[in-house]
Amino acid sequence: MDDMGNMNLSPRLQAVADMIPECEVVVDVGSDHGLLGSYCLSSDICRYVIATDIHEGPAKRTLEQMKVYDGRCETRVTDGLTGVELKENMNVVIAGMGGLEISKILNDALFSNGSIPKGMKFILQPQKSHYELRSFLSANGFAILNEKIVIEKDRFFYSVILVEYTGETYDLNDEEKFFGPVILKDRPENYVEYMAHEKEVFVKRALGDVKCAQILKNWEKYL
Ligand SMILES: C[S@@+](CC[C@H](N)C(=O)[O-])C[C@H]1O[C@@H](n2cnc3c(N)ncnc32)[C@H](O)[C@@H]1O
Secondary structure (H helix, E strand, C coil): CCCCCCCCCCHHHHHHHHCCCCCCEEEEECCCCCHHHHHHHHCCCCCEEEEEECCHHHHHHHHHHHHHHCCCEEEEECCCCCCCCCCCCEEEEEEEECHHHHHHHHHHHHHCCCCCCCCCEEEEEECCCHHHHHHHHHHCCEEEEEEEEEEECCCEEEEEEEEEECCCCCCCCHHHHHHCHHHHHHCCCCHHHHHHHHHHHHHHHCCCCHHHHHHHHCHHHHC
16 A cells, blocks of 8 residues: 555556456456456456355455455456356456466356357466467457557566456467467567567577467568
């Protein structure tokens, strides 16, 4: 909290929070410390928060963090969105996990736990496996509406992705899967630093991965 009583989030979590459209209910999957849910309630992004975590410890931490908002929040120990009935007035955040884990949670929500209403928004912040996550999104009807890049401590790079479930599948090429279709098209804040960082990653990956070698060969198009 700062002197004015406002909550301070890390740049990464602040970027996630800034990407959440105002709504009735935010579902925070993998809530851990509960800071995002508290922020959503204190800044009136939503009226109610459902926080889920697969482990008891983080769920308890979340409950402790959000207890001042009694009556406006609940915490559930569950895998992903299991047991959460998804409704049109909700937005779902899945942040701070790998892209494969995020894909699995969305896949379970689509095919095992009922369904996802069309038009529902998801704010995703993968720690890794961006290629695999965007492959899943395009193949399963999640349209990518917006993407931002965040840098922390000059060396940690994150992308935050806003998607809408439409049910309509579409194609992305390899570079769009790696870097993000919106990031490539709009070149948002931190694009230059992000691509410089990615180039270093690609120089190493290109040794064992033909897709990466091909992308690296034409790198000047990203400058
Ligand atoms: C690194 S923390 C991220 C916390 C927070 N979302 C953030 O971005 O700062 C990941 C949290 O997700 C939880 N988690 C991992 N897999 C999960 C799953 N399948 N369903 C729910 N929670 C999960 C972990 O227990 C942990 O508390």
